[in-house]
Amino acid sequence: MNTLVLYYSFTGNTRLLAEGIAAGVDADICELRNVKQVPKGGMSKIFWAGREVFMNKFPEIEDVDIDFDEYDVIFIGTPVWAFTYAPPFNTFFKRNKFDNKKMAFFCCHGGRKGKIFDKIKEVLSGNIILGCVDFVEPCRNDSQKCVEGSVEWAKEMLDSST
Ligand SMILES: Cc1cc2nc3c(=O)[nH]c(=O)nc-3n(C[C@H](O)[C@H](O)[C@H](O)COP(=O)(O)O)c2cc1C
Numbered sequence: 658m659n660t661l662v663l664y665y666s667f668t669g670n671t672r673l674l675a676e677g678i679a680a681g682v683d684a685d686i687c688e689l690r691n692v693k694q695v696p697k698g699g700m701s702k703i704f705w706a707g708r709e710v711f712m713n714k715f716p717e718i719e720d721v722d723i724d725f726d727e728y729d730v731i732f733i734g735t736p737v738w739a740f741t742y743a744p745p746f747n748t749f750f751k752r753n754k755f756d757n758k759k760m761a762f763f764c765c766h767g768g769r770k771g772k773i774f775d776k777i778k779e780v781l782s783g784n785i786i787l788g789c790v791d792f793v794e795p796c797r798n799d800s801q802k803c804v805e806g807s808v809e810w811a812k813e814m815l816d817s818s819t
Contacts, residue, residue, distance in 0.1 A: 664734035667736055687721055730818050741771065
């Protein structure tokens with residue numbers, strides 16, 4: 658089965674799980690990246706991200722050179738920003754339309770995921786959402802267990818897709 662893990666990560670939590678899932682289920686992996694350089698410093702980085710949420714709903718992202726038709730299942734991973742997926746996915750979903758595609762969704766957050774699952778189901782309506790899962794700050798909370806949990810979940814998703 659051809660599987661892709663597509664993710665965005667600002668501070669590494671979603672990346673940790675995306676890389677774990679890709680290795681665990683032998684999937685290709687692709688990271689969405691901002692075109693504009695993100696500040697590196699602690700506070701300026703957080704200030705930049707907050708501004709992105711409220712002022713820049715459709716940030717420029719690097720082109721993704723992928724033929725999504727080649728994949729049987731696509732995993733999508735994002736941090737929760739203001740109770741929904743991070744703005745680079747606004748741009749991505751505007752550019753890329755999916756139909757009748759098997760997809761599964763994972764996110765990382767600080768404890769308040771809001772209605773992100775409803776929002777992802779809405780933006781991906783017309784597709785087959787195999788399942789959704791969330792993790793609280795995996796880089797800080799038992800990383801190993803989170804990675805193992807995400808891989809187990811991903812395997813269940815793939816099993817359910819056949
Ligand atoms: C701009 C911004 C907005 C955020 N909004 C939320 C939120 O609404 N709810 C929440 O629980 N965590 C929120 N967080 C925390 C992140 O979702 C959390 O730290 C996540 O693990 C980050 O994933 P990443 O390391 O892959 O970027 C926010 C973080 C940032 C920078």
